[in-house]
Amino acid sequence: MNKSTTPQKKTVKKRSGHRRVPVDEILDTLQQTYPDAHCELNYRTPFELLIATILSAQCTDKRVNEITAPLFEKYNKPEDFLHLTQEEMEEQIKGLGLYKNKSKNILETCRILYEKYNGEVPQTHAELEALPGVGRKTANVVLSNAFGIPAIAVDTHVFRVANRLGLANSEQVDETEHQLMKRIPKEKWSDAHHWLIWHGRRICSARNPKCGDCPLQENCRYAKQASKKKKR
Numbered sequence: 419m420n421k422s423t424t425p426q427k428k429t430v431k432k433r434s435g436h437r438r439v440p441v442d443e444i445l446d447t448l449q450q451t452y453p454d455a456h457c458e459l460n461y462r463t464p465f466e467l468l469i470a471t472i473l474s475a476q477c478t479d480k481r482v483n484e485i486t487a488p489l490f491e492k493y494n495k496p497e498d499f500l501h502l503t504q505e506e507m508e509e510q511i512k513g514l515g516l517y518k519n520k521s522k523n524i525l526e527t528c529r530i531l532y533e534k535y536n537g538e539v540p541q542t543h544a545e546l547e548a549l550p551g552v553g554r555k556t557a558n559v560v561l562s563n564a565f566g567i568p569a570i571a572v573d574t575h576v577f578r579v580a581n582r583l584g585l586a587n588s589e590q591v592d593e594t595e596h597q598l599m600k601r602i603p604k605e606k607w608s609d610a611h612h613w614l615i616w617h618g619r620r621i622c623s624a625r626n627p628k629c630g631d632c633p634l635q636e637n638c639r640y641a642k643q644a645s646k647k648k649k650r
Contacts, residue, residue: 523551
């Protein structure tokens with residue numbers, strides 16, 4: 419007898435006493451809710467995205483875009499930045515948090531890109547994460563958005579939303595990424611990353627999430643726990 423070719427809905431089995439998490443249903447709802455989800459950092463080249471993502475640490479994308487709009491008009495290649503001293507670089511981005519450390523990292527990253535990669539942004543995790551100021555999240559953002567390489571960048575929004583929904587169950591960022599990569603089909607990694615970010619920014623905020631407006635509340639572990647507390 420031939421095995422059925424009907425695709426099986428992916429679920430995540432929870433601990434005893436918890437219902438399974440309907441991964442496909444959650445992803446479908448996110449896709450329908452945010453069909454136009456995309457990276458909200460403004461950039462024209464992989465290099466501009468790399469710099470913008472380094473700058474985005476502990477800053478909003480909106481604020482980064484305000485800084486990079488005039489910055490990238492003057493400096494949009496690694497060699498352009500190498501004409502700046504650190505003090506001059508700090509002056510360009512001083513409206514952002516951690517600007518002193520970011521200035522140092524960006525100038526050193528630009529030097530490495532210019533000397534080692536002929537001014538091009540590398541396309542592997544190992545090479546990207548070896549650059550100053552570039553961690554796993556930044557590397558994933560660049561690989562996914564600039565080069566179309568499937569990746570899930572776990573920022574504060576992805577971490578929060580994924581664990582609230584039960585798509586992940588971890589207090590560690592790296593483990594959350596690992597679980598998401600295991601549970602979400604690879605071809606949806608990059609899109610799911612954006613869906614989760616947009617949901618976190620628009621509905622599932624850190625404080626006072628809009629659970630009543632959320633299309634996922636029926637499948638959300640956090641919403642159900644919050645509802646039980648209110649009934650006590």
